[in-house]
Amino acid sequence: SQTIHQWPATLVQPVGSPLSLECTVEGTSNPNLYWYRQAAGRGLQLLFYSVGIGQISSEVPQNLSASRPQDRQFILSSKKLLLSDSGFYLCAWAAGTSADTQYFGPGTRLTVL
Amino acid sequence: AQSVTQLGSHVSVSEGALVLLRCNYSSSVPPYLFWYVQYPNQGLQLLLKYTTGATLVKGINGFEAEFKKSETSFHLTKPSAHMSDAAEYFCAVSAAGNKLTFGGGTRVLVKP
Numbered sequence: 001s002q003t004i005h006q007w008p009a010t011l012v013q014p015v016g017s018p019l020s021l022e023c024t025v026e027g028t029s030n031p032n033l034y035w036y037r038q039a040a041g042r043g044l045q046l047l048f049y050s051v052g053i054g055q056i057s058s059e060v061p062q063n064l065s066a067s068r069p070q071d072r073q074f075i076l077s078s079k080k081l082l083l084s085d086s087g088f089y090l091c092a093w094a095a096g097t098s099a100d101t102q103y104f105g106p107g108t109r110l111t112v113l
Numbered sequence: 114a115q116s117v118t119q120l121g122s123h124v125s126v127s128e129g130a131l132v133l134l135r136c137n138y139s140s141s142v143p144p145y146l147f148w149y150v151q152y153p154n155q156g157l158q159l160l161l162k163y164t165t166g167a168t169l170v171k172g173i174n175g176f177e178a179e180f181k182k183s184e185t186s187f188h189l190t191k192p193s194a195h196m197s198d199a200a201e202y203f204c205a206v207s208a209a210g211n212k213l214t215f216g217g218g219t220r221v222l223v224k225p
Contacts, residue, residue, distance in 0.1 A: 044215040098207045099164040104156035
């Protein structure tokens with residue numbers, strides 16, 4: 001069966017510090033991968049998605065970036081965090097068509113102080 | 114373009130009462146529709162989905178939803194609420210491009 005992992009589970013970072021969140025999927029090959037953010041009062045916002053290694057699409061311009069160095073690894077990064085980057089970050093994977101379910105990881109709670 | 118509207122950001126129900134969460138969508142192509150549930154500080158878990166075929170879809174935990182194309186709706190129901198149903202519920206639509214568009218979510222409070 002497939003499993004999706006995210007780490008760390010929680011993170012407190014000062015403004016201006018770098019960020020690296022990691023997501024890995026087990027039990028499947030060539031998944032579509034997604035990064036979402038939940039901020040208070042703003043629902044679920046799609047940040048990035050990837051259909052293959054090195055292929056990243058950005059949905060929202062901001063100071064975040066994403067990379068996919070391996071088939072089942074998806075990384076969310078920032079060089080300098082802003083207060084507005086605080087939120088709950090969720091990674092998801094799907095098999096690859098519009099009808100396929102997206103399966104979500106447990107999330108990372110990021111607080112920027 | 115596609116969009117999802119969930120009526121009511123908060124719903125309060127008594128234990129044992131009907132749960133009804135409303136979802137309306139817009140999509141330029143035949144949609145695939147999903148309901149997810151999120152418990153505090155956890156990821157989203159799929160409750161049910163509609164792709165093709167039978168318009169009444171049964172999911173986990175006693176929930177079901179009916180796809181009504183004429184009303185562009187996909188409302189979620191459960192006949193009898195349980196305390197464990199307290200959570201946030203998200204409706205989502207997927208059309209072209211393997212991306213989901215989510216509604217704003219409805220937080221359900223269950224009163225004993």
